[in-house]
Amino acid sequence: GIQVEQSPPDLILQEGANSTLRCNFSDSVNNLQWFHQNPWGQLINLFYIPSGTKQNGRLSATTVATERYSLLYISSSQTTDSGVYFCAVEVRAGGGNKLTFGTGTQLKVEL
Amino acid sequence: NAGVTQTPKFRVLKTGQSMTLLCAQDMNHEYMYWYRQDPGMGLRLIHYSVGEGTTAKGEVPDGYNVSRLKKQNFLLGLESAAPSQTSVYFCASSYSWTSGRPRNTEAFFGQGTRLTVV
Numbered sequence: 001g002i003q004v005e006q007s008p009p010d011l012i013l014q015e016g017a018n019s020t021l022r023c024n025f026s027d028s029v030n031n032l033q034w035f036h037q038n039p040w041g042q043l044i045n046l047f048y049i050p051s052g053t054k055q056n057g058r059l060s061a062t063t064v065a066t067e068r069y070s071l072l073y074i075s076s077s078q079t080t081d082s083g084v085y086f087c088a089v090e091v092r093a094g095g096g097n098k099l100t101f102g103t104g105t106q107l108k109v110e111l
Numbered sequence: 112n113a114g115v116t117q118t119p120k121f122r123v124l125k126t127g128q129s130m131t132l133l134c135a136q137d138m139n140h141e142y143m144y145w146y147r148q149d150p151g152m153g154l155r156l157i158h159y160s161v162g163e164g165t166t167a168k169g170e171v172p173d174g175y176n177v178s179r180l181k182k183q184n185f186l187l188g189l190e191s192a193a194p195s196q197t198s199v200y201f202c203a204s205s206y207s208w209t210s211g212r213p214r215n216t217e218a219f220f221g222q223g224t225r226l227t228v229v
Contacts, residue, residue, distance in 0.1 A: 001170070033217055041199060041223050048217035086153060088218070090205075096142055096161025097206065098169070099218055101154040 002027045002091050004102035012108045013077045021072040021105045023087035030097055031090040032063050034072050037104075038083045046072070046085075077109045114138065117202050117221035124192045124228045132187040132224050134202030140216065142206040143185035144169075145177060147198040148223075154201060160185055161206075192228045200224045 003026040013019055023032070034046040047054050047061040049070065054061055058077075063070040070087055087102045118133045134143065141162050146154040146169075156169030160179040174196060176188045185204075189196060205218035 031217075035220075043201065043220040043223075045217055045219065088154075090218075093167075096159070096165075096167070098156065098159060099144060099203070099205070100156065101146075104153050 002029070002089060002100055004087065004089055004100055006085075006087060006102040006105050008105060009103065010106045010108075012110065015078060015109055015111050017077050017109075018073070018075045019077060019107070021074070021085055021107075023070040023072070023102050025068050025070075025089050025102075027068070027091065029065065029068075029089040029091055032065075032070050033088045033090075033099075034061055034070070035086045035088065036081075036083055037086065043086075074107075077107075079109045079111065082107055082109050115202055115204055115219050115221040117200075117224050119224060120222065121225050122227070124189075124226065126192060126194060126228060128192050129188070129190050130192065130226075131189075132200055132202075132226075134185045134187070134204075134221060136183055136185075136204040136219075138204060138207065138216075138219065139182070140204035140207050140219075141182075142204060142218075143179065144203045144205075144218070145175070145185065145187045146201045146203065147171065148201060149198050157187065157200075194228045196226065197228045198226060200226060 031050040036044045051065045058075045060073045084104045144159040145157040158177040163182040202221040203218045
């Protein structure tokens with residue numbers, strides 16, 4: 001099956017710093033999403049981005065499908081950005097689409 | 112708009128007991144998924160469904176069964192619970208038809224069910 005690798009696995013930032021999270025995938029995908037899992041375990045949709053660039057406030061994402069990677073940018077980080085960031089790719093399987101998650105990046109933002 | 116709702120939120124089972132987790136979505140989505148998340152790990156796909164009456168195996172299907180009798184519901188069953196099934200379970204849904212045409216949609220997740228098997 002498809003492999004989805006995220007880097008870095010862990011990241012500690014001072015509040016106000018910027019960061020880039022990367023997601024590499026091993027095969028062609030139909031779609032790609034970024035999620036934030038907050039400290040309470042909720043999975044929050046950040047971006048639905050099969051290709052191109054999108055921005056939402058301090059967050060933006062870019063997917064280059066032909067080169068099989070996606071980037072999530074966090075600017076002016078805040079303590080509320082802490083948690084785990086997952087990318088998930090959608091691939092064709094068994095007559096439908098299957099969503100496969102990456103390994104995640106654990107982010108901690110400190111004061 | 113409730114989105115994806117999971118029932119129950121917490122449960123403790125004894126080894127060998129059975130239970131069913133319910134997932135309900137109100138977005139008229141075709142696809143539904145069950146995942147498990149273990150400490151420090153990502154989400155692993157257990158089973159999924161691409162439409163009412165269909166089910167398929169994911170990465171870690173052993174010890175679980177599923178049913179999709181109604182489009183809006185996806186049930187996950189544990190016939191004989193084992194301590195290795197202690198985990199947080201997430202349900203998700205995606206993909207819809209609009210004006211007779213398929214439309215990819217982002218996946219939405221429920222709030223999770225924390226299951227402990229002792």
